[in-house]
Amino acid sequence: xxxxTLVSHDDIRAAREAIAPHVRRTPMMHSPQLxxxxxxxxxxxxxxxxxxxxxxxxxxLNRMASLTDAxxxxxxxxxxxxxxxxxxxxxxxxxxxxxxxxMPSKAVKSKVDATRNYGGEVxxxxxxxxxxxxxxxxxxxxxxxxxxxxPEIIAGAGTVGDEIFDDLPDxxxxxxxxxxxxxxxxxxxxxxxxxxxxxxxxxxxxGANAMRLSLDKGSPQKLVKAVTxxxxxxxPHAGELTYxxxxxxxxxxxxxxxxxxxxxxxxxxxxxxxxxxxxAAAGLAALLCxxxxxEPGSSVVCILTGGNADREKxxxxx
Numbered sequence: 001x002x003x004x005t006l007v008s009h010d011d012i013r014a015a016r017e018a019i020a021p022h023v024r025r026t027p028m029m030h031s032p033q034l035x036x037x038x039x040x041x042x043x044x045x046x047x048x049x050x051x052x053x054x055x056x057x058x059x060x061l062n063r064m065a066s067l068t069d070a071x072x073x074x075x076x077x078x079x080x081x082x083x084x085x086x087x088x089x090x091x092x093x094x095x096x097x098x099x100x101x102x103m104p105s106k107a108v109k110s111k112v113d114a115t116r117n118y119g120g121e122v123x124x125x126x127x128x129x130x131x132x133x134x135x136x137x138x139x140x141x142x143x144x145x146x147x148x149x150x151p152e153i154i155a156g157a158g159t160v161g162d163e164i165f166d167d168l169p170d171x172x173x174x175x176x177x178x179x180x181x182x183x184x185x186x187x188x189x190x191x192x193x194x195x196x197x198x199x200x201x202x203x204x205x206x207g208a209n210a211m212r213l214s215l216d217k218g219s220p221q222k223l224v225k226a227v228t229x230x231x232x233x234x235x236p237h238a239g240e241l242t243y244x245x246x247x248x249x250x251x252x253x254x255x256x257x258x259x260x261x262x263x264x265x266x267x268x269x270x271x272x273x274x275x276x277x278x279x280a281a282a283g284l285a286a287l288l289c290x291x292x293x294x295e296p297g298s299s300v301v302c303i304l305t306g307g308n309a310d311r312e313k314x315x316x317x318x
Contacts, residue, residue: 005244007151009193012158012186019061019156022094026050026160028167028301033271038287040173040300044268045164048276048307052118054232055160055183055305056147057087062156063145064091072097077142079103079129081231082111083279083306084147089120100142102133108231108310129236148180149239158186164301165194172298175283177305178202178211178253180235181242187303188249201252201292203282205230205261211246212253214238229258229317232279232306252292256282260289262317268304277309278317 028043035042047055064072075098078088085101092099101115105124115122125132137144146153160183164171174191178184184202191198204212205228214221220243226234246253261278264285268276283302286292294300 005241006248007154007158007186007189007245009189011151011155012162012190015058015062015152015155016159016162018065019058019159022051022061023058024050025163028164029272031272038294039296040294040298043168043299043301044272045160045301045303046274047160048274048280048304052083052086052090052114053306053308054083054087055157055303056083057090058159059153059156059182060084060087060091060145061094063150063152064095064097066152067097067143071143075100075140075142076145077102077133077137077140078145078147079133080147081234082108082115083232083308085115085120085122086111086118086308088145089115089118093119100136100140102129102136104129108313110310111308114308146239148182148235149241151241153182154186154189154241154245156186157183158190160303161187161190162194165190168299168301169195170299171195171198171301173199173201173294173300174303175201175203175286175292175300176303177230177233177279177282178204179233179279180239181211181246183303183305184251185242185245188245188251192249199252200249201254201283201286202246203286203291204253204255205233205282206255206257208234209255210235210238211243212255214243215247215253230261230278230282232277233282254286254291256286256289256291260285264288265317274304275307275309276304277306280304280306
């Protein structure tokens with residue numbers, strides 16, 4: 001890569017080494033039924049089996065590992081709808097620090113409870129999450145940890161892509177949901193290094209399309225309001241750094257309706273017997289609804305990014 005603002009594959013390899021003692025090497029699952037249905041060889045990368053139930057802990061651990069002892073002693077602050085919150089809470093505890101997490105007052109209760117159980121200090125608010133986070137940072141002299149727009153976070157998330165190519169070197173297409181863009185950026189870096197011809201596609205809900213809007217307008221955009229059943233993809237804006245990765249690496253971004261995401265989630269439950277949260281089903285949803293076309297017989301991987309589904313929310317989507 002010519003632009004040094006982008007994370008490198010060496011950064012991802014360093015992240016792998018840094019976080020290896022603390023994360024699980026998640027499996028890949030081949031689905032014969034969905035492969036036949038879609039006319040491809042479909043594999044699922046099961047990040048829902050990761051610690052805290054989401055890929056997010058990878059980036060959080062890598063970011064915490066990069067801090068100085070003095071910074072860890074000060075503690076960290078972030079904002080999150082839930083999965084990054086849990087990941088950073090655990091990562092901070094693992095590394096002898098303390099995490100304050102600003103979450104929306106309507107955040108999924110199970111994610112709030114889990115964040116507290118991992119040792120995080122949760123601040124619920126109806127106000128702007130970014131503004132609240134920065135106010136707490138200034139008041140308490142904490143270190144800000146972005147949920148997605150940080151090179152260490154992106155490199156940590158990119159380890160998912162590296163593992164995919166370890167297990168399936170001839171992968172032709174990788175799909176994943178896009179919130180702020182951390183995982184699609186990291187996976188994009190891994191793909192360009194390991195198999196440059198592979199397609200990487202990020203999938204956004206129609207009601208939370210910050211990255212697609214950013215590409216269309218030519219600069220990172222902020223949403224007035226993100227409205228989607230997939231709370232894990234409801235980032236309020238696209239990151240400066242993640243936007244640069246998506247644009248410069250040629251990552252495709254598509255948008256799909258919430259109904260397609262819900263349908264894909266239940267398809268995964270019924271056909272693959274694993275419980276993916278709505279955000280994790282976005283990649284498969286794009287294939288099932290035709291928003292993304294894969295070459296017949298090609299090797300396709302959908303990243304099931306998390307499995308932190310709330311039982312009450314599931315009931316409402318039945």
